[in-house]
Amino acid sequence: MLKKYFIKTFGCQMNVYDSSRIADMLKKEGYEETAKQQEADIVIFNTCHIREKAAEKLFSDLGRAHIIEQERAESGKRTIIGVVGCVVQAQDDQIMKRAPFVDFAVGPLMYHKITEILQQINHRKEHENFVLTDFPAISKFDFLPENKSQGACSYLAIQEGCNNFCTYCVVPYTRGAEYSRPVKDVLTEAKRLLATGTLEINVLGQNVNSYHGEDENGKERDLAYLLNRLAELDGLKRLRYTTSYPADMNDDLIACHKNLRVLMPYLHLPVQSGSDRILKAMNRRHNSADYLKIIEKLYKANPDLRMSSDFIVGFPGETDEDFTATLDVVNQVKYIQAFSFKYSRRPGTPAAVMENQVEEKVKKERLEILQNLLFDYQEKFNKSCIGQTMPVLFEQKGRHKGQLIGRTPYMQNLHIETKRDNMNKIVDVVVTEATTNSLSGREV
Ligand code: 5AD
């Protein structure tokens, strides 16, 4: 019987959540986690297909996994190698062609079947690969075992998939159409997480603010309703939601930033580009004025709120003028954190076959200019925190003895040296130092 498993996760928070649910399933069946790949009888890669680089990483990892598999075989140990997640949905045939030693490949909507597949593989002597890439009619969430907190901060998936079809994006193809979990199921999972040590819940969805789950009476409810219900739960200290689509930020959701004490004053709201022409070519349902208007409303609802975003530079047809419009948005919103990427052609998406592709050199230059500006604002904000007292949730041990790493309400990493047992607690800290990427402080 194969006992130990190792999971490596690429990509977004949804993948981190999925990996922890896969781990729950395996643990329930008696498997045990290991952080050492060499020790693992089952090796699982949970993959991301969003940009070419992310997908290519899988193949180098698979190459290494094959070598380890052969070394283990020499001492009579069998290894099962599995690939799950978005690359499977998009390229299962390529995986099996380039890495035929892979035992199973399972798409993001089918991972509740993994333990069944493992049982079948265990009973077979001959190598055979299992591929499961259906978009099932029944939600996988109904088949997953109960989960417990992994620490003081937990992710909770409430929505999956996307109907927006931004022209650059693979998500609608890899995660399928939008699906929202019923209100009752979300509350049950939240209560269980809170009962097992969670203080902060981050509700997740590819398009989280288009949530439209059914309530206990069969009525469709939006994210604002769900956040209000979650905010009432005993023991919840912090609430966040990721990732939102600008056109789906309705007034009730904006009002949550005024009315819900537990909702953290930090919001990730990707704009992608500041140019209306490019936004249109991206098939985004907002222009830059709509986006800035939403932010104005959000700042009015909670003046302490700060923003983060995703950006793509070098989308097909992007001119210097379009790029300058993106810089203008950055200068207006003054993001305190952001993710920015060079446009990556993804097979099967409309933008991949657009004729006016931007040269790699230009993409690189623009990315550097944008990132320098974003880092400036990030550093300015971090430095402005020096001298302030902030509640910090400590969730990780640092490298040195007595060092703890936690998160501020603004998702900044903050380090302290302490003799107290502050792990998994929210503690007031005075910020003493700040760099672009992190803060240091001491307990009050
Ligand atoms: N190329 C570059 N960046 C992309 N993203 C999504 N698709 C692509 C692509 N083809 C970025 C977007 C999105 C984030 C998760 O990844 O900015 O918000």
Ligand code: SF4
């Ligand atoms: Fe991609 Fe657009 Fe869906 Fe975000 S909203 S995942 S960018 S298609």
